Amino acid sequence: xxxxxxxLTRRDVLGGLAAAGAGALLAPAAATAAVMPAxxxxxxxxxxxDGLSPVLAPGRAFVLxxxxxxxxxxxxxxxxxxxxxxxxxxxxxxSVRGHEPDHGTDARMPSGEPLWLGxxxxxxLRSSQPVADVVVAFVAAAPQSRLAPASSARAAASxxxxxxxxxxxxxxxxxxxxxxxxxxxxxPAAGPFYGSVALAFVHHTDNPNGYAAADVPAMLxxxxxxxxxxxxxxxIGYNFVIDAFGRIWEARAGGIDEPxxxxxxxxxxxxxxxxxxxxxxxSAVPTAAAMSALQRLLAWKLALHGVPALGTVTVEVDPSxxxxxxxxxxxxxxxxxxxxxxxxxxxxxxGDDLYAQLPALxxxxxxxxxxxxxLTLQSPTRTASPAAPVMLTGTxxxxxxxxxxxxxxxxxxxxxxGRSTTITRTATDAGGHWTAPVTxxxxxxxxxxxxxxxxxxxTVIAIGLMPxxxxxxxxxxxxxxxxxxxxxxxxxxxxxxxxxGSVRRLVLSRRxxxxxxxxxxxxxxxxxxxxxxxxxxxxxxxxVTLAGRxxxxxxxxxxx
Numbered sequence: 001x002x003x004x005x006x007x008l009t010r011r012d013v014l015g016g017l018a019a020a021g022a023g024a025l026l027a028p029a030a031a032t033a034a035v036m037p038a039x040x041x042x043x044x045x046x047x048x049x050d051g052l053s054p055v056l057a058p059g060r061a062f063v064l065x066x067x068x069x070x071x072x073x074x075x076x077x078x079x080x081x082x083x084x085x086x087x088x089x090x091x092x093x094x095s096v097r098g099h100e101p102d103h104g105t106d107a108r109m110p111s112g113e114p115l116w117l118g119x120x121x122x123x124x125l126r127s128s129q130p131v132a133d134v135v136v137a138f139v140a141a142a143p144q145s146r147l148a149p150a151s152s153a154r155a156a157a158s159x160x161x162x163x164x165x166x167x168x169x170x171x172x173x174x175x176x177x178x179x180x181x182x183x184x185x186x187x188p189a190a191g192p193f194y195g196s197v198a199l200a201f202v203h204h205t206d207n208p209n210g211y212a213a214a215d216v217p218a219m220l221x222x223x224x225x226x227x228x229x230x231x232x233x234x235x236i237g238y239n240f241v242i243d244a245f246g247r248i249w250e251a252r253a254g255g256i257d258e259p260x261x262x263x264x265x266x267x268x269x270x271x272x273x274x275x276x277x278x279x280x281x282x283s284a285v286p287t288a289a290a291m292s293a294l295q296r297l298l299a300w301k302l303a304l305h306g307v308p309a310l311g312t313v314t315v316e317v318d319p320s321x322x323x324x325x326x327x328x329x330x331x332x333x334x335x336x337x338x339x340x341x342x343x344x345x346x347x348x349x350x351g352d353d354l355y356a357q358l359p360a361l362x363x364x365x366x367x368x369x370x371x372x373x374x375l376t377l378q379s380p381t382r383t384a385s386p387a388a389p390v391m392l393t394g395t396x397x398x399x400x401x402x403x404x405x406x407x408x409x410x411x412x413x414x415x416x417x418g419r420s421t422t423i424t425r426t427a428t429d430a431g432g433h434w435t436a437p438v439t440x441x442x443x444x445x446x447x448x449x450x451x452x453x454x455x456x457x458x459t460v461i462a463i464g465l466m467p468x469x470x471x472x473x474x475x476x477x478x479x480x481x482x483x484x485x486x487x488x489x490x491x492x493x494x495x496x497x498x499x500x501g502s503v504r505r506l507v508l509s510r511r512x513x514x515x516x517x518x519x520x521x522x523x524x525x526x527x528x529x530x531x532x533x534x535x536x537x538x539x540x541x542x543x544v545t546l547a548g549r550x551x552x553x554x555x556x557x558x559x560x
Contacts, residue, residue: 040139040140040141040142040225041137041138041139041140041225041229041230042058042059042060042062042137042138042140043135043136043137043138043230044056044058044135044136044138045134045135046125046134046135046136047132047133047134048130048131048132048133048134049069049077049125049126049127049130049131049134050127050129050130050131051126051127052124052125052126053124053125053126053127053134054124055122055123055124056122056123056124056125056136057084057121057122057123058121058136058138060121060138060140061118061119061120061121061140061141062117062118062119062120062121062138062139062140062141063116063117063118063119063120063139063140063141063218063222064114064115064116064117064118064138064139064219064222064223064225064226065079065081065094065114065115065117065123065136065137065138065139066094066111066112066113066114066115066136066137066226066230067079067094067095067111067112067125067134067135067136067137068110068111068112068133068134068135068136068137068230069095069110069131069132069133069134069135070110070131070132070133071110071131071132071133072129072131073097073110074346075095075127075128075129075131076093076095076127076128076129077093077094077095077112077125077126077127077128077131077134078091078092078093078094078095078125078126078127079091079092079094079115079117079123079124079125079136080092080123080124081117081118081120081122081123081124082120082121082122083119083120083121083122084121084122088124089117089120089208090208091126092115092117092206092208092280093112093206093280093282094112094113094114094115094125095110095112096112096113096206096347096348096349097110097111097112097113097324097346097347102232102233102234102235102237102262102263102269111230111231113205113206114137114139114222114223114226114227114230115206115207115208116205116207116208116211116215116219116222116223117208118141118222119141123136137226137230139222139225139226139230141218141222142218142221142222142225159176159177159180159247160176160177160179160180161174161175161176161177162175162176162177162178162250162256163177164257164420164451166257166304166451166455166457167452167453167454167455168300168301168303168304168372168453168454168455168456169299169300169301169302169303169304169368169369169370169372169454170296170299170300170303170368170369170370171296171300172300173248173293173296173297173300174247174248175240175248175249175250175256175297176247176248176249176250177250178249178250178251178253180217180249181216181217181218181220181221181224181249182220182221182224182253183221186221186224186228187235187253187417188228188234188235188252188253188254188417189228189233189234189235190234191234191235191253191254191261192234192235192252192253192254192255192258192260192261192417192418193234193254193260193261194254194258194259194260194261194414194445194460195259195261195269195270195271196259196270196271196305196459197259197271197272197273197301197302197305197307198271198272198307198313198315198337199268199271199272199273199307199313199315199335199336199337199338199339200272200273200274200275200298200301200302200307200337200338200339201264201265201268201272201273201274201275201339201340201341201343201344202275202276202277202294202338202339202340202341202350202354202358202361203238203264203274203275203276203277203341203349203350204276204277204278204279204280204281204286204349204350204351204354205223205238205241205276205277205278205279205280206280206349207219207223207278207279207280208279208280209244209279209280209284211243211244211278211279213243213245213247216243216245216247216249216278219278220236220241220249220251220278223236224236227263231263233263234263235252235253235262235263236251236252237251237252237262237263237264237274238251238252238262238264238274238275238276239251239252239260239262239264239273239274239275240256240273240274240275240276240297240301241275241276241277241278242275242276242277242278242290242293242294242297243277243278243290244277244278244279244286244287244289244290245287245289245290246287246289246290246292246293247293248293248296248297251276253417253418254417254418255414255417255418255419255420256418257304257418257420257457258414258418258420258447258457258460259273259305259459259460260273260418262274264276264341265341265344265345266318266321266323266324266325266345267317267318267321267322267324267325267327267344267345268315268317268318268335268344269318269321270318271315272315272339273301275294275297275298275301276350277290277294277350277354280351281350281351281352281353281354282348282351282352282353283351283352283353284351284353285353285354285357286353286354286357291357291361294361295361295364295365295368296368298338298361298365299365299368299369302337302338302365302369302372303369303370303372303454303456304455304456304457305456305457306372306373306374306375306399306456307337307372308337308366308369308372308399309337309338309362309365309366309369310337310362310363310366311336311337312334312335312336312337313334313335313337314332314333314334314335315332315333315335316330316331316332316333317329317330317331317332317333324345324346324347325344325345325346326345326346336358336362337362338358338361338362338365339358340354340355340358342355370454371398371399371454372398372399372400372454372456373396373397373398373399373404373450373454373455373456374395374396374397374398374399374456375394375395375396375409375448375449375450375456375457375458376394376395376396376448376458376459377392377393377394377446377447377448377458377459377460377461378392378393378394378461379392379393379446379461379463381463382461382462382463382464383463383464383465383466383546384440384463384464384465384466385465385466385468386440386441386465386467386468386486386487387439387486388439389437389438389439390437390438390439390440390463391435391436391437391438392411392435392436392437392438392446392448393433393434393435393436394409394433394434394448394458395428395431395432395433395434396409396428396432396434396450396456397432402432403428403430403431403432403433404428404432404450405428405429405430405431405432406427406428406430407427407428407432407450407452408425408426408427408450408451408452409425409426409427409428409434409436409448409449409450410422410424410425410448410449410450410451411423411424411425411426411436411438411446411447411448411449412446412447412448412449413444413445413446414444414445414446414447414460415445420447420449422449423438424436424437424438434448440463440465441465441487442465442487442543442544442545443462443463443464443465443543443544443545443546444462444463444465445460445461445462446460446461446462446463447459447460447461464545464546465487465544465545465546466545466546466548467485467486467487467489467539467545467546467548468484468485468486468548469483469484469485469492469537469538469539469548469549469550470483470484470485470550471483471535471536471537471550471551471553472553473535473553473555474520476555476556476557477557477558478522478523478524478525479496479522479523479525479533479535479555479557480520480521480522480523481494481512481520481521481522481523481535481537482518482519482520482521483518483519483520483537483550484517484518484519485514485517485519485537485539485548486517487517487544487545488514488516488517489514489539489542489544489545490513490514491511491512491513491514491519491539492511492512492514492519492537492538492539493509493510493511493512493537493538493539493540494508494509494510494512494521494523494535494536494537495508495509495535495536495537495538496508496509496523496525496533496534496535496555497533497534497535497536498531498532498533499531499532499533499534500531504534507525507533508523508525510523512537519537525557529557530557530558531556531557532554532555532556533554533555533556533557534552534553534554534555535552535553535554535555536549536550536552536553537549537550538550
């Protein structure tokens with residue numbers, strides 16, 4: 001048994017703060033939020049429901065619906081659909097919870113997992129007890145031009161595959177790229193954010209079984225629309241989704257090989273990866289193709305992050321999401337390395353029949369894994385100065401053995417939606433240790449990679465670049481202030497404080513343009529400006545550097 005803490009510092013290096021602590025939540029870049037076409041999302045306020053609701057019609061056809069309500073949170077709410085005048089479809093459980101909240105989003109009123117129904121234009125609800133403030137959210141079908149063809153029921157070969165390909169575990173299975181279902185205009189609202197992978201959670205999506213292979217891209221996009229716009233999450237909640245035909249789909253953006261934080265297991269999102277099988281498995285077993293794909297994906301993903309398939313890990317329950325769990329905020333709990341969602345949260349997910357498969361799955365994953373390596377990464381600092389190298393260090397070793405010598409190591413930065421770029425290379429010594437000096441030109445999220453088989457990735461760290469600001473007083477009357485800033489920025493702010501004993505008072509703050517790293521400004525303090533002053537130049541945080549500040553410069557203006 002090993003441990004992994006989930007009490008992580010929630011700081012975003014590109015928001016202007018150096019990430020503190022080895023397990024910080026990191027975002028390499030802020031994504032541009034997509035504006036969902038109004039035709040795809042609608043809501044219908046129902047109010048109170050006690051037992052069977054009236055027939056509800058949003059006024060247009062939909063393919064997916066989900067239920068939100070205020071109380072009680074443990075109510076059982078079911079939903080069924082039809083085309084007006086037609087036969088009702090089967091009841092589906094619409095009150096399954098436990099995935100949220102997402103990083104940077106507030107937990108709203110209870111929200112169940114959405115159900116793929118489509119197409120339909122009417123729904124009906126039934127509840128096990130009176131529930132209040134019920135809202136039904138509907139997602140309409142996206143235009144088919146948005147979706148890649150999904151005619152193959154056997155493999156992902158006809159669809160674009162996610163990159164990179166890294167030979168960890170039993171080998172990387174084909175993973176369909178996110179673009180196959182999301183297109184290029186469905187980015188996350190924020191992030192992606194990175195944590196660590198200490199375990200994997202297995203889920204089902206609660207969608208009805210019996211869908212066609214060609215339906216899957218539209219189903220994933222509809223789930224994204226619901227998670228992103230109805231729930232208010234950053235993105236689709238799961239890291240990966242597997243369909244009944246054995247195809248593995250990249251779900252949440254950020255890189256299939258990265259420790260992307262999802263919204264899939266409330267209380268543990270920052271230390272886990274989440275895989276959902278598309279369907280409902282309370283009283284049905286997933287297809288053999290789906291279970292085989294799950295085994296191959298977990299053997300690869302866990303091995304890549306140096307995590308064993310067997311045994312348990314102790315994790316700390318994230319206090320902000322502890323209400324989804326049976327545990328107290330901050331409680332340290334022991335979970336299987338391959339866990340069912342219900343192992344950590346108050347939910348029936350992944351369904352009784354799928355959950356019963358997990359003991360055998362763990363043994364199968366372990367048998368398929370092969371040699372697993374663990375790659376570590378450390379930095380002596382979380383801030384850097386321009387042109388000053390940071391000495392990164394780490395080790396490479398076998399999970400159940402000794403050090404790995406003479407192994408090539410790449411140091412990479414992560415940008416955008418999980419794009420990794422190698423900035424330098426090194427190799428391990430006889431003891432499995434490696435070092436790499438890195439000079440940064442901007443704030444960066446960094447990882448180490450051993451790409452040769454068996455591949456391994458380190459945890460990610462953030463190093464914020466501190467701008468260097470020099471300031472001087474060229475003349476005192478009237479004050480002419482000049483200085484430099486590296487890296488250059490569009491402007492700096494000059495603050496002038498008047499000193500009276502130990503008290504200082506801000507008397508002037510001016511934004512000054514910067515050209516090629518240089519700035520100058522003549523400041524007017526008024527006719528009675530004699531006295532002592534302190535002057536500081538500062539810059540705001542952006543995607544290149546942290547917030548910066550010069551050393552204070554003294555100024556004395558004499559009367560007359």
